Amino acid sequence: MSIAKKLVGQTAAYGLSSIVGRALNYLLVPVYTSVFLPAEYGVVSYLYAFVGFFNILYTYGMETAFFRYANKPDADQKKLYRQVLSLIISSSVAFTAILILASGAIADYKGYSQQEQNYIIWLALILAIDAIVAIPFAWLRLQNKAVKFASIKLANILITVGANLFFLVICRNIYEGQYLQGLQPLVSQVYDPDFGIGYIFLINLVANALLIPMLWREFSIFRFELNKKLLHPMLVYAYPLLFMGMAGMVNEVIDRILLEEWLPEGFYPQHSNEAVVGIYSACYKLSIFMTLAIQAFRYAAEPFFFSQAQDKNSPQTFALIMKWFVIACAFIFLFISANLEDFALFLRSAAYREGIMVVPVLLLANLFLGVYYNLSVWFKLTDKTKYGTYISFGGAAVTILFNLLLIPVLGYMGSAIATLICYASMAAVSYVLGQRHYPIPYPTKTIMAYVLLAVGLVWLALGVEIEDFWLRHAYHLGICAAFLLIVWLRERSRFLKI
Secondary structure (H helix, E strand, C coil): CHHHHHHHHHHHHHHHHHHHHHHHHHHHHHHHHHHCCHHHHHHHHHHHCCHHHHHHHHHCCHHHHHHHHHCCCCCCHHHHHHHHHHHHHHHHHHHHHHHHHHHHHHHHHHCCCHHHHHHHHHHHHHHHHHHHHHHHHHHHHHCCCHHHHHHHHHHHHHHHHHHHHHHHHHHHHHHCCCCCHHHHHHHHHHCCHHHCCHHHHHHHHHHHHCHHHHCHHHHHCCCCCCCHHHHHHHHHHHHHHHHHHHHHHHHHHHHHHHHHHHCCCCCCCCCCHHHHHHHHHHHHHHHHHHHHHHHHHHHHHHHHHHHCCCCCCHHHHHHHHHHHHHHHHHHHHHHHHHCHHHHHHHCCCCCHHHHCCHHHHHHHHHHHHHHHHHHCHHHHHCCCHHHHHHHHHHHHHHHHHHHHHHHHHHCHHHHHHHHHHHHHHHHHHHHHHHHHHCCCCCCHHHHHHHHHHHHHHHHHHHHCCCCCHHHHHHHHHHHHHHHHHHHHHHHHHHHHHC
């Protein structure tokens, strides 16, 4: 049980940097949209849309491969660290050089100016730094240094947010004479309003570059070493993860692309297709609370699962972790869905709240995505990552198919349901295959009972209309408390042991 408590503690540490970081970065959106014209911010959004795909390409699964091979009984962890970091540095320099050389052609194709071509170059440098520092961060996770990992991540986020607020709010307002006019001569030396969205890219580049001195102790043990014999099996293990990541990215973003293209004109008479995508995307962000919990868990769980692989009791441990993971996520799903009107306040305009009912569906979809990540331990520990590739591509196919089928009939609710079907089917397929190749005694009936209980309680919360504000909230909180009470009555003996 101490093992489980250790995982909970690490999840909390990793979750702090993830949750606070996402929250702080989310607060920058109002800043950007108030400072920049839509066309300007469109350039930022368009270019950063590719960052997710390129981040996967730059690391090509080697981070997970490093965990897998570093946890083998006879592994020389420091040697593996040097080998993987050497490989990532080499490939990142090559990829970034190609992007820089191609930046002119890309800018010409998009009709960008010379300044906008610089944004492409800066993004290429950001991608290289992100990939390179990923391995020292992986080393920290391998060494169970969750606090240092979270501290450096948070410092990087605070630098980014602080610099954005300094240049785009404080300096801009002083420059325009809104306050502290006496500082205008000084501010004009460091702030140029014509630089515009360049501040976003340059701040991110500088903040990422500062990660290198923050990780200096981890870089200090690095020596450039490349051993083809040692790296080849790791690359064989990792390359399916590259395709899995690309397929996963399709699952994350393709619904918004298809929604705009496939939605019949006039389906929502009061909105254009572009506005519908905006409503759906804004509501999608409310499912971030589930996503953050899953991300924090993944940071801690991946090295944990590998480190426990040799333990004869590991299947039972993995099964226990799955059950409590689902219970926690089911409560998040219930709590947000039952109190949807309160969370809807994050959407500052009433127009966006029209699509609020997609949120419970997307929360449930992300719950199943978390279950899939839990289940994926079987193909990672058995070195059968090709199955992960098959499942991910199958999920991408399901996403595309059901978006095409449901969008013309249900609009953005069709996209949400397609996401739910995709992640639920991925979890189901992974479970069936996992029980054949690496049996784990998951309490499947108990897990599904908790999920169905949460779904039923959400239906009760949203299906009963109560006009009185306080009575309505008391009812919703009472439903959430009922879930916790049922969990306590069923699990209290084991919970007390924990």
